[in-house]
Amino acid sequence: MKKMITFTINGELRSVEVEPNDILLHILRDKLGVTSPKIGCERGDCGTCTILLNGKSVRSCLMLAVEADGQEIITVEGLSDDGLTPLQDAFIKHNSFQCGFCAPGMILAATELLEKNPHPTKGEVKEAIAGNLCRCTGYEPIIEAVLDVSSQSN
Amino acid sequence: MSQANQIKGKIMEELKYIGKSFPRIDGKEKVTGAAQYVDDLEYGPNLLHTEIVESTEPFAKIIKIDTSRAEKVPGVVTVITGKDFPYKFGLYMKDRYIMAQDVVRFVGEQVAAVIARDPKTARRAAKLVKVKYEPLTPVFDQMEAIKKNPILIHPDLGEYTHVPWFYPKAKTNIAHWKKVRLGDMEKGFAEADVILEDTYHVPRYAHCCMESHIAVGKLDQADRLTVWSSSQSPHTQRHLFAEALAPLGFTHKDIRVITPFIGGGFGGKAGVTMEILAAAFATKVKGNPVKVRWTRAQEFYNTYMRQAVLSKLKMGAKKDGTITAFEISNYWDAGPYVEYGANVVNASGLSAAGPYRIPNVKIDSLCIYTNLPAAGPYRGFGYSEMMFGVESHMERMAQKLGMDPVEFRKKNAFKGGDLLVYGAPMNANGFDECIDRVAEAIEYGKKAVSEDPNKVIGKGIAGAWKGPAMPPNASSSAFLKFSEDGSINILVSGIDMGQGYLTVMAQIAAEILTVPVEKIRTENPDTDRNAYEWQTVASHVTWSCGNAVKRAALDAREQIFETVHAAYLYDKSTLYLEDECVKCTIDPEFSLPLKDFVIDGIMVKDGTFRGGPILGKGMFMPEFSSTKSDPETSQGGKPNVHYTVGAGGLIIEIDKETGKVKVLKVAEAFDVGKAINPDLVNGQILGGFMQGLATALYEDMRFGENGEILNPNFTDYKIPTALDIPDEIIPIIVEVPQNDGPYGARGIGEHTMIPVMPAIANAVEDALGIRIKSMPITAEKIAMAIKAGVKEVD
Amino acid sequence: MAIAHEFEYFKPESLEEAVKLKARYGDRARLLAGGTDLIVKINDELESPEAVIDLKGIKEMKRLEFKDGRLFIGPLVTFSELIDSPEVREKFPLFIEAAETVASGSIRNRATLVGNICSAVPSLDSGTPLLTYEAEVIARGEDGERTIPIAEWFVGPKKNALKEGEIVVGVSIPEPPKKHGGCYVKLGRYRGEDLAQVGVGILALEGNEYRVAFCAVGPIASRADKIEKLLQGKKLDNGLIEEAIKLVPEEIAPIDDIRATGEYRMHMAGVMLGRGLRAAVARLNGQGPEYGISVI
Numbered sequence A: 001m002k003k004m005i006t007f008t009i010n011g012e013l014r015s016v017e018v019e020p021n022d023i024l025l026h027i028l029r030d031k032l033g034v035t036s037p038k039i040g041c042e043r044g045d046c047g048t049c050t051i052l053l054n055g056k057s058v059r060s061c062l063m064l065a066v067e068a069d070g071q072e073i074i075t076v077e078g079l080s081d082d083g084l085t086p087l088q089d090a091f092i093k094h095n096s097f098q099c100g101f102c103a104p105g106m107i108l109a110a111t112e113l114l115e116k117n118p119h120p121t122k123g124e125v126k127e128a129i130a131g132n133l134c135r136c137t138g139y140e141p142i143i144e145a146v147l148d149v150s151s152q153s154n
Numbered sequence B: 001m002s003q004a005n006q007i008k009g010k011i012m013e014e015l016k017y018i019g020k021s022f023p024r025i026d027g028k029e030k031v032t033g034a035a036q037y038v039d040d041l042e043y044g045p046n047l048l049h050t051e052i053v054e055s056t057e058p059f060a061k062i063i064k065i066d067t068s069r070a071e072k073v074p075g076v077v078t079v080i081t082g083k084d085f086p087y088k089f090g091l092y093m094k095d096r097y098i099m100a101q102d103v104v105r106f107v108g109e110q111v112a113a114v115i116a117r118d119p120k121t122a123r124r125a126a127k128l129v130k131v132k133y134e135p136l137t138p139v140f141d142q143m144e145a146i147k148k149n150p151i152l153i154h155p156d157l158g159e160y161t162h163v164p165w166f167y168p169k170a171k172t173n174i175a176h177w178k179k180v181r182l183g184d185m186e187k188g189f190a191e192a193d194v195i196l197e198d199t200y201h202v203p204r205y206a207h208c209c210m211e212s213h214i215a216v217g218k219l220d221q222a223d224r225l226t227v228w229s230s231s232q233s234p235h236t237q238r239h240l241f242a243e244a245l246a247p248l249g250f251t252h253k254d255i256r257v258i259t260p261f262i263g264g265g266f267g268g269k270a271g272v273t274m275e276i277l278a279a280a281f282a283t284k285v286k287g288n289p290v291k292v293r294w295t296r297a298q299e300f301y302n303t304y305m306r307q308a309v310l311s312k313l314k315m316g317a318k319k320d321g322t323i324t325a326f327e328i329s330n331y332w333d334a335g336p337y338v339e340y341g342a343n344v345v346n347a348s349g350l351s352a353a354g355p356y357r358i359p360n361v362k363i364d365s366l367c368i369y370t371n372l373p374a375a376g377p378y379r380g381f382g383y384s385e386m387m388f389g390v391e392s393h394m395e396r397m398a399q400k401l402g403m404d405p406v407e408f409r410k411k412n413a414f415k416g417g418d419l420l421v422y423g424a425p426m427n428a429n430g431f432d433e434c435i436d437r438v439a440e441a442i443e444y445g446k447k448a449v450s451e452d453p454n455k456v457i458g459k460g461i462a463g464a465w466k467g468p469a470m471p472p473n474a475s476s477s478a479f480l481k482f483s484e485d486g487s488i489n490i491l492v493s494g495i496d497m498g499q500g501y502l503t504v505m506a507q508i509a510a511e512i513l514t515v516p517v518e519k520i521r522t523e524n525p526d527t528d529r530n531a532y533e534w535q536t537v538a539s540h541v542t543w544s545c546g547n548a549v550k551r552a553a554l555d556a557r558e559q560i561f562e563t564v565h566a567a568y569l570y571d572k573s574t575l576y577l578e579d580e581c582v583k584c585t586i587d588p589e590f591s592l593p594l595k596d597f598v599i600d601g602i603m604v605k606d607g608t609f610r611g612g613p614i615l616g617k618g619m620f621m622p623e624f625s626s627t628k629s630d631p632e633t634s635q636g637g638k639p640n641v642h643y644t645v646g647a648g649g650l651i652i653e654i655d656k657e658t659g660k661v662k663v664l665k666v667a668e669a670f671d672v673g674k675a676i677n678p679d680l681v682n683g684q685i686l687g688g689f690m691q692g693l694a695t696a697l698y699e700d701m702r703f704g705e706n707g708e709i710l711n712p713n714f715t716d717y718k719i720p721t722a723l724d725i726p727d728e729i730i731p732i733i734v735e736v737p738q739n740d741g742p743y744g745a746r747g748i749g750e751h752t753m754i755p756v757m758p759a760i761a762n763a764v765e766d767a768l769g770i771r772i773k774s775m776p777i778t779a780e781k782i783a784m785a786i787k788a789g790v791k792e793v794d
Numbered sequence C: 001m002a003i004a005h006e007f008e009y010f011k012p013e014s015l016e017e018a019v020k021l022k023a024r025y026g027d028r029a030r031l032l033a034g035g036t037d038l039i040v041k042i043n044d045e046l047e048s049p050e051a052v053i054d055l056k057g058i059k060e061m062k063r064l065e066f067k068d069g070r071l072f073i074g075p076l077v078t079f080s081e082l083i084d085s086p087e088v089r090e091k092f093p094l095f096i097e098a099a100e101t102v103a104s105g106s107i108r109n110r111a112t113l114v115g116n117i118c119s120a121v122p123s124l125d126s127g128t129p130l131l132t133y134e135a136e137v138i139a140r141g142e143d144g145e146r147t148i149p150i151a152e153w154f155v156g157p158k159k160n161a162l163k164e165g166e167i168v169v170g171v172s173i174p175e176p177p178k179k180h181g182g183c184y185v186k187l188g189r190y191r192g193e194d195l196a197q198v199g200v201g202i203l204a205l206e207g208n209e210y211r212v213a214f215c216a217v218g219p220i221a222s223r224a225d226k227i228e229k230l231l232q233g234k235k236l237d238n239g240l241i242e243e244a245i246k247l248v249p250e251e252i253a254p255i256d257d258i259r260a261t262g263e264y265r266m267h268m269a270g271v272m273l274g275r276g277l278r279a280a281v282a283r284l285n286g287q288g289p290e291y292g293i294s295v296i
């Protein structure tokens, strides 16, 4: 049984028809063309599918699309209206990605942290991104980027 | 030298772009989500989806495949079985079919495929395909597989085609047997004061790229086959697709492979694995693109995993620390298809004695078929595996001799010009400097004591080396073209799987052409348009493609000077480039911006133009390399173009009750020849170290009774998180130039994970006095060894 | 991978409506709160419900409240919400210490405590604090509400005491009668997110009173009665800890699986019990490691 759902994605209200068993990650990617959330494991283990749902990071592979009805979603495509956020700039400066596949999810997880806690300790940064796997960087450059942003803000 | 030439010479000497840590040119794309990977591209509304029916048997005859029920499901376009494509493929050895034919050889092998309009239908219908098997007796252990009268996994092995440097043994399970013989073993061991003999075991591991394998194939109405694939090897894929699909009338011209960004490779996306399915399936659904995307589980068992190796080592040394003889038998568990994996066995076989000058060496490196999933290339290409034994053994030998392990290694290390075990000379290298600096960074030899009475601290060190494993004629090429504003597109076919290749190529072109890196794009491959590259493997693209790009840039520069000469008549030898302008040593006033003419040419007095679009091209093939050698001894030839050497050292703290290991400090030093972009080199050290650490401490693949992997997911196959990194990592770059490398550079991508496993084992012994001879060294293994009071763990 | 199994989706707006739906479908319906467990199971085809009843439309199920000495946690309260509540942290520090080890942040933003206990997996991190704080589960069926002591809640691996047609409407936790210190010790294969291979939850209350529970070392999470009996009324010292550790084999029955051997689990349960007891008592006395710092 198909159902029409409507939600805000990156500031725009959009509607899409879904089936109850559709996964949000697939709908975002295949029906709405929002491809920054990636398919990494589809069982909640890796964080490449991370989105911000009402400001909180969640795994879109573990959500039915119907659950998004009436909610607000942000992905890296919609993080900023003009240019890059300081965190995105810091990611470039510190080489905080290699293949880049984890980067969208990683940036969202770190964005959530900085919103909540603008001056985290190194331990808090690690904890905040611990659910996002990166096989390439060894994490240190990602942590550096987050701490760099923290030290620049007041 | 004239003043003019001095100016020119000075400019040539000072490197403006090489050796500087420019930000990655793909940065903005990757942090904004703009970077597109295969699954992010749009294939249109007629895209088809695939579900694979996999073997449930480790080794069995296929008696019957019933697809009738699946075919009737609405939305199913077609159901394919192996018989639709009775074609073999393989890079180095053709030992596998596109899909299983009459026999399946591991749990998870592709037996049939359902192609449907949507993924849900495909998944539902695939469950309706019924396969009847007649089980055969499988063999999962490589030592079992080479016993007398074994069950043959490939009874026709003797008839398989393969590269000339492979030596399969017909009527056995030995797919390739690499032998190295040097000197006189008996004499070598007789000269030794100490002989140490032991066995080491390294199990299988998975690459765990965050992006799993994916390929989309489309055969259009005009019979052109395009494959979009997440691959390290687009040109090699085109070649292998053309070979495998030749019976259907395909030639290279009919096939195009496009590779956008890829989400990690680590060797797992080298050559061809599942991508052949997309290419083949497309031929059955003309006009419709068809997507094959591996699930995380399939990514574990049906691409290539890393091969396991059992190393039997026997080393003899004199009291003064001279190694007199080294006998090595490496038994590789390669799985049922070794078309790529056999070359891992080959390459690492040649170098299995480590970076040490030893007069008497005997190496046997055996690639053995088993009924576990197929295994093959993985970052380190056999060296990550076999160096665990070598560097554990080196450490123990030093202890037996009462020598400092660093001094022992240095005493025996290859210097530039020394002859390698197969007779070719070793390149100049900074091994000594690497190991010294690592030892210094971790204060090796100085005992540290933990503040916590439950904990002990240990230090470990290990050397590393690796040469690119590639055919002697593996080559790279590059096109370089300008736009009207003087910006540049470099068209190459290497893959930036994260290492920063796109940026490094831009830096090389920038250096020659004085165009800033920000004004250069390096394009991802499209075999129709970009210049040829063999593969992005073997840590060789910076070196090989870097040379090609450098030549392309020099070619472009020559054309630029030609044009200026034609228009202004300055002698070409007086022209040079500076800040995106052509300048002249004899006319300081002259300065012509590149953008003024690189497309449009230069107008001369009569209103006609000279020049035209500048289009550089460059090629590099190592013309000095050869695999021609004696099959019984490997003497002769120059199979490795060079080696990159280095060392790693670390300080760990072990909780004696829990067995948990915490890495307090790490130092890794590698001789990269020349770091074109030091930050990117450091990135390889950090990332490679962590990948190595994960294999040493956490990743623990388990198999069930049928040889099926029990933990094909990140829930139970643990790759490290941000919480698991060492407290401190010190990357150290050593630069002894590679004379044939671009600006002296050589590769570094794989090497950084090689020293980690033995360094951990050595540190564990230093801390606890327990020698662990198998990987991984989990907390459980340590705690149980302490509890049992043993001094050695097999 | 798409979910091939089809089901109906309901999002009731009241508890009554939800109870009715649940009664109608019985075991053929699954309740959806955070979904972090359910979606994986449906995808893996371990569960094939005919109906999925999403509880997120029922406002009262979001209730998180401390009143009259009891903490009430509604079925939609996520682990993140618990962790972010200063009141819960202050009154039930052991509970928060365990909650912080559940999966990772973005899972905890969705996963609920009630969902966790309904899964009743032997390794659940929330099991030992709930057991030691002596929580109660409140269930509602068509016949009304009943209260199930947490000690009776876990009835087998992945089995809870809910009757067909019942819905959990909340978990209620009494504040311990006396000042307490606690320690949750979790064995994972590394410091990153992992399922517990052994979990020990300990409460030390003023007056040498102790409560100890284990998870992941038997079919269900449960209190360690013999160990508690031994400890009761005694001041903790090395000798007592040794004796308590000796009793561990009588309390637990760990098995071998791909995550750990039974032997290692047994060994670690002892180590963890010892260190956990020390930390809990130290924390009771205002010393010891901060909550959240693992003692292993």
Ligand code: FES
Pocket: A038, A039, A040, A041, A042, A043, A044, A045, A046, A047, A048, A049, A050, A059, A060, A061, A062
């Ligand atoms: S794809 Fe969602 S967590 Fe991995």
Ligand code: FES
Pocket: A096, A097, A098, A099, A100, A101, A102, A103, A133, A134, A135, A136, A137, B210, B263, B264, B498
């Ligand atoms: S950059 Fe490749 S996974 Fe993080």
